[in-house]
Every structure is written in structure tokens, then in C-alpha cells.
Amino acid sequence: MIDFDAVRTDTPGARERVFLDSAGSSLPPEPVLRETIAHLRRESEVGGYRAAAERADDLDKGYAVAAGFLGCAPEEVAFTESATRSWLNAFTAVPLTEGDRVLISEAEYGSNAIAVYHRARAVGAQVDVVPSDETGTLDVAALRELLDERVRLVSLVHAPTNSGLVNPVREVVEAAHDAGALVLLDACQAAGQLRVNAEESGADLISLTGRKWLRGPRGTGILVVREEAARRLRPVQIDQHSATWTMPDQVRLRSDARVHELWEFSVADRLGLIAALRYADDLGIDAIEQAVRERAETLRAGLAGIDRVRVHDLGRVRSGIVSFTVDGVAADSVKNALRERRVTVSASGAHGALLDMSKRGLTEFVRASPHYFVSPEQLDEFLTVVADIAAT
């Protein structure tokens, strides 16, 4: 059981406002803040090099912390600056030539899709979209139909940015592996609210961010590269941390996942992310998942009961992302009206998930994403304010 009084004490911002944007950029708890700020202060006293050396052990332990949280080995973890940086490093390391195929799904995230279409065009590879079933969930049978020996990679979004959907990771991985394809799992909206486990899911590559449900600092991310998958990759974004310049005309790449890191990074933010991983682990991801799901279901049911409000969530299994619109009111206006009443949500256009949004004829939506620190009274408050907005 989560001690909700304790987590709210750790999260002052969650008491002053109804914060429903953990899918955007959540509120870091006090232990994360303390760690980050203390390190910035130390850098100002002794300089960044010495400050980092003082925390070398903790930075090193961070790999084991992330590995424990994500169900892999410490050598399979790389720390990066964002989910997108993680995803791009993994994607560009997958060999791809003319005639090869890449499969994406209807839930594909904007930046991932851009990279896939751009690179496929450059090398003459083919991109196919795996259809969804009637619930919006990736259709595993359709995936099996599309798979053949030319498919190098299946890109799977665990929980999309724009709908409440959770995709069936294990089934997708099994299908892809049967055909010899790698799976790159975008767990950006999953990590920190749902169980993301490399060993259990079998995913070869997993990208995620620190700032969303994990409640870490902005500018942080993780890439998991399973050992077996690493042997099939050809990393291209390397420097003198990820590789060694052994002779004037020769370089040797690291053999672990850190080949995907660069030498320079924000030590304060990395320490903050490690603290965020510990914080989530201490609460327990299963308890977090349950608390988030309950809150999201309460919002969906409440919103569905308000005149002129439409909930747009998909999926058989639902995440903590609740997407909706108010008839006749632009998403941005809903967001701004909520902000005036001390409620934080986000509003987005179709670009983040263009395939899915176009298919459903949606151009924008409001997103409410409640974390475990949001109280039941705050959920009611949100619903009351939305009802006010919809009525005027």
C-alpha cells in the first residue's frame, strides 16, 4: 500500500494544485529535488569534475538501480538525455538496407515515425503500419501476417501519448522473434506507471524518459539494450566514452549498452533520475499501477457523464492517460480555463500520433494524466471544473 500522506508531503506542488500532467512532465518528489540541487551546489563549490568524482560510486550504482527496476543486467543499461535520444540511438544502430522492412503501429509516436520514414526513404527500406483491432490495440494476428524475413525491426509503443491504450508487449515480441525481427519498445509513457520489464516482456531494446511518470528531472532518459540484441547492432553515434581510439586509424567500441552514451551529461540530473528510480521502486510499481489506473478510470467515468464532453480513449487494457474534448471548445482553451482554476492538464494536436489521430478524424485533444499523488477530492474538483467549462 502506498502511504498517500507521505507522498503528498514529498510533493508540495500536488497540494497547491490539481496536477494532471504526469504524462507530460510530472512533479519530482523532494528526494529527487534534494539530490539534484545538492549536486549543482557542490559543482559551484569544487567544480564539475571533482563533484562528479565524489559521486562516482553512486553514479555507478545507478546502473544496478535501473537494471533492478527494468528487469535487465546493469551492463544492458545506458543513461541518455531523453527518450527520443535513446530511441534514435537504438534505431540508427539497427542495420537497414534496401529492401529491408520496418513495422510500426498505428499508435506510433511522432518523432519515432519521422525517423523511420526519413531513414527508410534514404536507404530504400519499406515501412508498413500494423493495423489495430476494433479496440485500438495492436492486432497481433495482423502483425503475424505482415512479418517476413525482410523485417529488421518492429517498433512498438507500450502506452501511446494520445489515448489510454496499453499494447500487448509480450505477444508482439513473440511474433516478432518468431520472424527473426528485433523489437524496439517505446516505454516512454509506461515507465513509472506500468510494469516495464525487459526479461518478462522479451523486448530487445527499450527507451524511456525520466520526466514523465518516473518523476525524474527533465533532460534524462534510459535505453535498455539486451545483450543478444547488442550483437546485431551497429552503433553510429559514438565518442571517446563509448569507444576507444586505439590507433590513429582505429576505434574500438564498448561492448555493453554504454556504447549508447556520450561522455558529457548532467551529473545532477542523472543523480536525480537515480533517486526517482529508487523512489518508484520503494513504492512498488504494482501499487503505483493500481493507484494510477483507479484514478484514470474515475476520470473516464466522470468525464463520460458530463454533457458535451467526449472521452477518446482506446484499448482493452488502459493506462493513466485520459484523453477528451469538449464540444465547441478548443483543446487549448480548455487547458487554459483549467489552469485558471489551478488544474494542470496538457493539450495537443494530431502530430504526436498522426496515424491514429487521422484514422479517428481527431485533430486535437486534452490530456489528463493523474499520478498516485492526486487525491480523490482533487479528481472531483477537476470534474466539477470541466463540467463548468462545458456548460458555458
Ligand SMILES: *Cc1c(COP(=O)(O)O)cnc(C)c1O
Ligand atoms: C513523450 C514521448 C516520447 C518522447 O519523450 P522525450 O522525453 O521527449 O524524448 C516518446 N514516446 C512517447 C509515446 C511519448 O509520449
